[in-house]
Amino acid sequence: MGQEWQELRGGILVTAATADRALVNTGLVVGLRRALVIDTGCGPRHGAELLAAVRRVTPLPLVVANTHAHWDHFFGNAVFKNDGATQFWAHATAARGMAATGEAQRQEVAGVEPGMAAGEGPLTELVPPTCLVGADPAVLDLGGVSATLFTMGPAHTGGDLMVGVEGVLFAGDVLEEGAEPQFGDADRAGWIRVLRTLSGMGAEYPQMVPGHGKPVTAAFAAHMADSMEAGPGPARPGLEWGQ
Numbered sequence: 001m002g003q004e005w006q007e008l009r010g011g012i013l014v015t016a017a018t019a020d021r022a023l024v025n026t027g028l029v030v031g032l033r034r035a036l037v038i039d040t041g042c043g044p045r046h047g048a049e050l051l052a053a054v055r056r057v058t059p060l061p062l063v064v065a066n067t068h069a070h071w072d073h074f075f076g077n078a079v080f081k082n083d084g085a086t087q088f089w090a091h092a093t094a095a096r097g098m099a100a101t102g103e104a105q106r107q108e109v110a111g112v113e114p115g116m117a118a119g120e121g122p123l124t125e126l127v128p129p130t131c132l133v134g135a136d137p138a139v140l141d142l143g144g145v146s147a148t149l150f151t152m153g154p155a156h157t158g159g160d161l162m163v164g165v166e167g168v169l170f171a172g173d174v175l176e177e178g179a180e181p182q183f184g185d186a187d188r189a190g191w192i193r194v195l196r197t198l199s200g201m202g203a204e205y206p207q208m209v210p211g212h213g214k215p216v217t218a219a220f221a222a223h224m225a226d227s228m229e230a231g232p233g234p235a236r237p238g239l240e241w242g243q
């Protein structure tokens with residue numbers, strides 16, 4: 001099925017979460033000279049749907065940011081590279097994670113992206129980041145609007161990238177709406193710390209976009225932190241908790 005957009009404010013959009021795509025969100029920020037795509041989906045099928053949706057909005061050259069090294073957020077990169085994108089931004093730690101675990105993660109998409117799972121067919125190669133964010137934020141000038149890419153420290157993974165633009169924060173899976181947080185690669189204490197910080201950033205970012213589910217506000221980050229502190233789960237990172 002096609003992807004529909006929700007416009008959060010002028011030129012800043014997010015795909016409406018759909019259950020058949022694991023509720024994963026892709027963001028789009030449209031400048032005057034280029035547009036930024038945040039997360040690329042699960043493989044060539046999903047990526048092509050997303051690219052088609054992007055092209056209904058803008059003909060501009062595209063820049064890509066991957067919020068972290070999990071398959072549903074970067075397996076569609078090859079589709080955007082094929083469209084001409086040359087800049088793929090990610091946290092430096094996420095880039096290492098993609099290199100280390102990307103091939104093994106193909107097994108996760110056997111149901112929805114069999115070509116990607118097998119590594120066979122067009123646009124199934126893993127496209128690694130070409131531009132890395134470390135301790136210092138990176139500011140992308142899209143023409144008339146800038147996006148700030150930054151890290152808040154280990155949380156959902158060791159390499160979570162935040163993308164802030166004009167009152168909207170794309171937080172990747174550090175925020176999860178409508179699904180349990182995933183602790184497989186997480187730093188639990190770090191995640192709670194990051195959520196507490198996010199909960200105080202509502203003035204700067206009145207809208208926050210989770211990696212999955214509907215857009216939320218800073219109060220949701222506080223709610224997640226409370227749940228993590230109170231809920232059952234592993235006391236140390238590296239253990240699954242949630243689904």
Ligand SMILES: [Zn+2]
Nearest residue numbers: 068070173182
């Ligand atoms: Zn994730």
